[in-house]
Amino acid sequence: MPTPSSPAATESAEEQRHAVLRAAHDVADDLAADAIARDQAGLPPMDEKARLCEAGLLAALTPPGPGRGVDWLTGCAVIRAVATADSSVGAVLARHYVHTWSGRFYTSHHQAAALEEESRRKQWLWTGAVRTPGPDEDTHAADLTLWPRNTGYLLNGCRSVDTAVTVADQIVLDAVCAVTGDILVVRIPRGARGVTVEPAHGRLGQRVAGAGKVVLDGVTVTPGQLLGRRPYDEESAAPFTALAETALRLALCHVASGIVEGALSEARDLSRGGHAHRLPRADPDLLLTYGELASAAQTATAVVHRATAVMARALDTGSQLDAEEPASVAALVATAENVTSKAALDITARVLELADAPGLDRFWRNARELTAHQPVMRRLRSIGEHYLNGSHRAVAAAFH
Known part of the structure; x- marks a missing residue:
């Protein structure tokens, strides 16, 4: 078996990269054919998600690891190729790719590996809305609040999400723990009990991106759905998390x-x-x-x-x-x-x-x-x- 640094392994990685880029251009050609009609319809991106799944792009656009994922340069090239044909779908793919990195940004590569592999295997579509740390942030007036339970938390509140809120398999959010004040990053699976979605209508552009508001009413968050802690501000963030x-x-x-x-x-x-x-x-x-x-x-x-x-x-x-x-x-x-x-x-x-x-x-x-x-x-x-x-x-x- 070739080692990661051997010529055979390098060639295999390069072949994989070209295959992913070919799939992206094929999807772009497909999206371009009916881009105007889909823009006018402004429907949730269910059909677009199916096209991305069929092409293997949701599985491919996860962080690089043994036998899975793509490097950052390739991932961005895929996003750009798709966005050339339909920027709504490009934005869906952009947020998907970055949010699949959430386990690494907020925990560690080792802890994130199993989640990334599951995402690849099940072709999950990710989205999310994690706020930017800032010195003026008022955690006492948080829009999302976590209440501790014997195991895990209950999540309440609502937040706007810019892409795929009606069709995503995982939604990444940050919320304030009502007891400790910690800002925790969690993932909410599609169809979780207590989750409702209000799609955004009448947008000027990006009509197929699937924007909307997610409302969470007593949603159970298990320990396995906890991705890590979000820093309070830029100065307290670990370099990689930043x-x-x-x-x-x-x-x-x-x-x-x-x-x-x-x-x-x-x-x-x-x-x-x-x-x-x-x-x-x-x-x-x-x-x-x-x-x-x-x-x-x-x-x-x-x-x-x-x-x-x-x-x-x-x-x-x-x-x-x-x-x-x-x-x-x-x-x-x-x-x-x-x-x-x-x-x-x-x-x-x-x-x-x-x-x-x-x-x-x-x-x-x-x-x-x-x-x-x-x-x-x-x-x-x-x-x-x-x-x-x-x-x-x-x-x-x-x-x-």
Whole structure:
């Protein structure tokens, strides 16, 4: 049997990577064929979940381990490929992938291994809504509360979840223990007694992402559903745990990149085909506009790829991660968010001037929904603080 470092093992891992990427592109082609119709219908992503399961992507997008999972670079490439065709499904996949890392972020690789293997075997779809630690957080006014019992807890409260809330198999949430004040991260299985879901209706964009609110009324949380403790603030977080929220933001940058690529490609195809474009293909103004948009898209992609490579190295380092590294990673991710959000909003708006075709507006609506709650000024100040003062505090969150 080849060892992990042998040529045979390396070749096998590379073959697996190519197979996962091929499956992602096949799913993207399938989603692109009816993207407009599904966007207009705005139904919960049950059919989309089935497509991801059939392609093996839910099983593949788990943390890397012996015989399972994919590395961070491959996982992000899969997210981006799917988001190019349908950013709603890309966001579902992004949050799925990051939340499958929850066991590692809040406990240890060894303790998480069994959960990751079960997730792979059963093709679970993960989602969640874990809040960002902050100095102003009021644990006494928590929206989710855990009440200790002889074994485990009872969970009460409600929270909004951005993806797959009606179809996910595992929902990852943080809640405050009413007795100790500890902030605990738990996973709630699909169909658990006391769980009800209120789907979000009438969204501007990301209509197929399956957003909604989860209401929990006396939901039993067993010891096996407890993933670990969430820190109260950035300063008290272990270095590897501090990557959890940043990793999610970066995964969603790949969704934004997919929106940019999908919008620009669809407009280009319309212009090449001579359908619905407003200027002749040889018009200098048209060429100038495509040059500007292509340059902006490539710049955003380069910035995101740099942040992704740095995040991948940090995740590979694991528990040996340097205490200062998470802030440096967060600064790069915040920069990627800043560039991609601007590119996504600008490019998706400007392609509407180049082509007037049904459904092309969905890219702008999706970009707007994805970036609507970004605290731009706060994020830029945090980047500046890290650059000027070398602040070790985590850079402000941009996606929620």
